[in-house]
Amino acid sequence: MADTDHHHDHDDTPCESALQELYLYLDGELTPQKRSIIKSHLDDCNPCFEAFDFEAELRIVISKHCRDEVPDSLRERVARELEAIDERPAEA
């Protein structure tokens, strides 16, 4: 029962917190130190790496879309929907 080849034995960053930090990483809010901790976790941990890749691509797509033009019709629709939420009577 020597299941000691668990890859986390040399890496004390649990996947969950690594993934949480990923969001900060993508937002550029991490210190360089934390960034390198996450990077080394990603090197070791394929599931996290794939999650990172997905999130990174998502961010790139979103930021590209936002920098392009947002059609007025979409902007109006969003604004109207936000107003509708606002005007909805609160459940008493």
Ligand SMILES: [Zn+2]
């Ligand atoms: Zn992981």
